[in-house]
Amino acid sequence: xxxxxxxxxxxxxxxxxxxxxxxxxxxxxxxxxxxxxxxxxxxxxxxxxxxxxxxxxxxxxxxxxxxxxxxxxxxxxxxxxxxxxxxxxxxxxxxxxxxxxxxxxxxxxxxxxxxxxxxxxxxxxxxxxxxxxxxxxxxxxxxxxxxxxxxxxxxxxxxxxxxxxxxxxxxxxxxxxxxxxxxxxxxxxxxxxxxxxxxxxxxxxxxxxxxxxxxxxxxxxxxxxxxxxxxxxxxxxxxxxxxxxxxxxxxxxxxxxxxxxxxxxxxxxxxxxxxxxxxxxxxxxxxxxxxxxxxxxxxxxxxxxxxxxxxxxxxxxxxxxxxxxxxxxxxxxxxxxxxxxxxxxxxxxxxxxxxxxxxxxxxxxxxxxxxxxxxxxxxxxxxxxxxxxxxxxxxxxxxxxxxxxxxxxxxxxxxxxxxx
Amino acid sequence: xxxxxxxxxxxxxxxxxxxxxxxxxxxxxxxxxxxxxxxxxxxxxxxxxxxxxxxxxxxxxxxxxxxxxxxxxxxxxxxxxxxxxxxxxxxxxxxxxxxxxxxxxxxxxxxxxxxxxxxxxxxxxxxxxxxxxxxxxxxxxxxxxxxxxxxxxxxxxxxxxxxxxxxxxxxxxxxxxxxxxxxxxxxxxxxxxxxxxxxxxxxxxxxxxxxxxxxxxxxxxxxxxxxxxxxxxxxxxxxxxxxxxxxxxxxxxxxxxxxxxxxxxxxxxxxxxxxxxxxxxxxxxxxxx
Numbered sequence: 001x002x003x004x005x006x007x008x009x010x011x012x013x014x015x016x017x018x019x020x021x022x023x024x025x026x027x028x029x030x031x032x033x034x035x036x037x038x039x040x041x042x043x044x045x046x047x048x049x050x051x052x053x054x055x056x057x058x059x060x061x062x063x064x065x066x067x068x069x070x071x072x073x074x075x076x077x078x079x080x081x082x083x084x085x086x087x088x089x090x091x092x093x094x095x096x097x098x099x100x101x102x103x104x105x106x107x108x109x110x111x112x113x114x115x116x117x118x119x120x121x122x123x124x125x126x127x128x129x130x131x132x133x134x135x136x137x138x139x140x141x142x143x144x145x146x147x148x149x150x151x152x153x154x155x156x157x158x159x160x161x162x163x164x165x166x167x168x169x170x171x172x173x174x175x176x177x178x179x180x181x182x183x184x185x186x187x188x189x190x191x192x193x194x195x196x197x198x199x200x201x202x203x204x205x206x207x208x209x210x211x212x213x214x215x216x217x218x219x220x221x222x223x224x225x226x227x228x229x230x231x232x233x234x235x236x237x238x239x240x241x242x243x244x245x246x247x248x249x250x251x252x253x254x255x256x257x258x259x260x261x262x263x264x265x266x267x268x269x270x271x272x273x274x275x276x277x278x279x280x281x282x283x284x285x286x287x288x289x290x291x292x293x294x295x296x297x298x299x300x301x302x303x304x305x306x307x308x309x310x311x312x313x314x315x316x317x318x319x320x321x322x323x324x325x326x327x328x329x330x331x332x333x334x335x336x337x338x339x340x341x342x343x344x345x346x347x348x349x350x351x352x353x354x355x356x357x358x359x360x361x362x363x364x365x366x367x368x369x370x371x372x373x374x375x376x377x378x379x380x381x382x383x384x385x386x387x388x389x390x391x392x393x394x395x396x397x398x399x400x401x402x403x404x405x406x407x408x409x410x411x412x413x414x415x416x417x418x419x420x
Numbered sequence: 421x422x423x424x425x426x427x428x429x430x431x432x433x434x435x436x437x438x439x440x441x442x443x444x445x446x447x448x449x450x451x452x453x454x455x456x457x458x459x460x461x462x463x464x465x466x467x468x469x470x471x472x473x474x475x476x477x478x479x480x481x482x483x484x485x486x487x488x489x490x491x492x493x494x495x496x497x498x499x500x501x502x503x504x505x506x507x508x509x510x511x512x513x514x515x516x517x518x519x520x521x522x523x524x525x526x527x528x529x530x531x532x533x534x535x536x537x538x539x540x541x542x543x544x545x546x547x548x549x550x551x552x553x554x555x556x557x558x559x560x561x562x563x564x565x566x567x568x569x570x571x572x573x574x575x576x577x578x579x580x581x582x583x584x585x586x587x588x589x590x591x592x593x594x595x596x597x598x599x600x601x602x603x604x605x606x607x608x609x610x611x612x613x614x615x616x617x618x619x620x621x622x623x624x625x626x627x628x629x630x631x632x633x634x635x636x637x638x639x640x641x642x643x644x645x646x647x648x649x650x651x652x653x654x655x656x657x658x659x660x661x662x663x664x665x666x667x668x669x670x671x672x673x674x675x676x677x678x679x680x681x682x683x684x685x686x687x688x689x690x691x692x693x694x695x696x697x698x699x700x701x702x703x704x705x706x707x708x709x
Contacts (some may be wrong), residue, residue, distance in 0.1 A: 015707065082706065083444060084444065085550070085551055086442070086444060086551035087547075087548060087549065087550065087551055087706045088703070088704075088706040088707055089444070089445075089703040089704075090444065090445065093445065094443065094444060094445035095443075095444040095445070096441060096442070096443055096444070097441070097442040097444070098440070098441055099440055100440055101440075101442055101551075103549075103550060103551065105549045105550070106549045109545075109546060109549045109550050110545070110546045110550070112471060112475060114474075114475045114478050114479075115471065115474060115475065115478075119471075119474065122467065123467055123471055126463060126464050126467040127464065127467070127546055127550055127552065128550060129550075129552075131463060132463050132467075155478075
């Protein structure tokens with residue numbers, strides 16, 4: 001006996017690009033075409049161009065799993081969600097959903113700008129599939145989550161975009177479907193709110209509900225989704241544990257900033273340049289996702305075109321909001337290993353020791369400069385890579401705030417002479 | 421592998437709660453009309469109506485009074501123009517009252533039809549983002565005009581009081597003729613709404629069509645002006661039946677004869693075909709809207 005919440009079998013979706021254009025045309029044109037060419041011979045040839053947004057997609061999601069859907073733009077991720085949430089129908093194939101279904105493809109679905117926040121909570125909740133009694137029961141919770149205070153009776157058209165997003169997500173977060181589809185909604189809102197949304201999603205996942213989550217944020221996928229589906233060109237490239245699928249996907253798209261490997265275009269005019277940056281885990285794997293308890297190595301491939309005495313590399317590790325958490329340059333090591341490198345390709349590595357950075361997302365800023373009295377920039381590629389660290393070792397895990405993940409020694413000594 | 425389609429087999433008590441199974445596939449276009457699903461979403465329908473009402477009269481000083489303004493102004497215009505011609509209205513009924521008793525149900529019909537035919541296009545934002553029975557959209561678009569209609573009916577009642585016209589027992593038929601007007605508006609509105617998704621020309625056609633339709637219906641003149649041998653053809657316009665019946669229920673006069681059955685049949689035929697057409701095309705709405 002199976003216990004799958006979502007069963008997808010051979011799902012395909014075809015769009016006809018030419019006809020889609022014609023469909024938006026005027027009635028007269030169509031009538032004219034129908035009159036002059038009743039059999040549609042010409043139209044059939046010149047106007048239809050089939051585009052398969054999804055092609056023979058099959059997979060099964062066990063009840064209570066959280067599955068991330070990854071893939072480049074145009075891979076069919078959104079089409080898949082639209083079919084599963086019944087907004088559009090597949091051309092062929094079928095899917096079975098077991099349980100109450102909810103979809104969250106947009107923040108603030110159904111909001112009307114003229115209505116107040118209070119009225120929009122009711123309206124959006126109803127459109128998303130909540131019963132009136134259910135919305136009223138959760139109303140205070142929703143307003144508290146949105147954190148918009150006294151503006152609840154103000155028309156939404158006067159809200160800031162941030163407030164609108166918060167209110168929209170608050171409604172959506174209180175949906176209680178058994179099967180939930182979510183499309184890249186976490187890409188909006190400020191950092192603090194994003195974290196709050198991720199936290200809420202984590203809660204949803206722990207509740208034993210089935211979630212299918214589309215995102216370009218590999219950090220969110222690896223944090224929230226034990227399983228991943230990799231779509232590309234409308235086809236399934238891989239389906240399984242995120243720990244396997246995400247690195248595979250990430251390797252296939254090396255140019256992506258969040259993938260752990262970035263190739264920089266060669267510029268022959270430079271005396272030296274960084275041509276590739278990779279983030280390596282302690283066992284040498286290229287990955288943008290690491291662990292606090294392991295070291296993280298930033299590896300640069302440096303193309304030196306002439307002798308440069310006094311060359312050094314400068315690196316900052318920043319939080320996404322721009323705060324510099326760690327700065328280091330190659331002068332930290334004596335003698336400077338970059339001083340007067342041989343012409344050709346050189347591999348430069350710098351390793352952040354284990355238990356240095358707190359769990360979270362980091363950007364790596366790099367520049368190359370010469371330090372020979374005449375200080376000058378050789379190559380400033382800027383923020384070239386990003387990585388995320390998770391803490392699986394300490395009891396506090398990813399919830400550890402602050403800048404460091406250093407585990408401090410704690411001691412307890414009985415005070416001698418005390419207690420007499 | 422056998423997929424459990426029958427949740428009764430479930431042993432885990434948790435599963436007792438979620439028996440819903442949704443099957444997605446390229447469905448049979450001649451499938452059922454989905455009326456039970458419509459019924460289960462009735463709350464959402466009321467939310468749509470409530471939203472329309474809230475939005476329509478927000479930031480207006482006179483609010484729902486505007487609902488009455490349109491038929492009242494039209495009545496004044498027609499009383500001073502067409503109403504002066506002999507034989508336009510029936511004998512024994514003051515022309516202003518006669519015209520208003522036609523304009524009130526006509527406004528319900530015309531506004532509902534206009535709103536329904538543009539409803540899907542206006543709901544593009546939610547149609548492409550969330551699932552619900554699409555039929556809710558044109559149906560609920562008519563809903564808010566029922567409230568406007570009720571406000572106008574109060575004015576009509578006051579006018580009857582002023583002119584000293586008392587309704588007979590026939591007034592019990594009034595709700596039926598109101599529903600008849602709505603069914604007609606829905607039938608045509610659902611057709612137009614579905615076509616409008618693909619061809620935006622409908623928007624312009626609708627506005628013109630409603631105006632022309634008004635003069636083809638006994639709104640500001642009595643249907644007895646039409647020669648007897650053409651009455652059956654005239655009755656093919658369902659609004660003929662609606663308006664004659666509506667006036668009869670309120671103010672007496674000649675009882676509708678069997679030609680009203682032609683009107684009813686025409687109206688129901690349009691509604692039935694519109695539902696079939698709507699169901700056949702709705703799966704592509706999100707793709708072409």
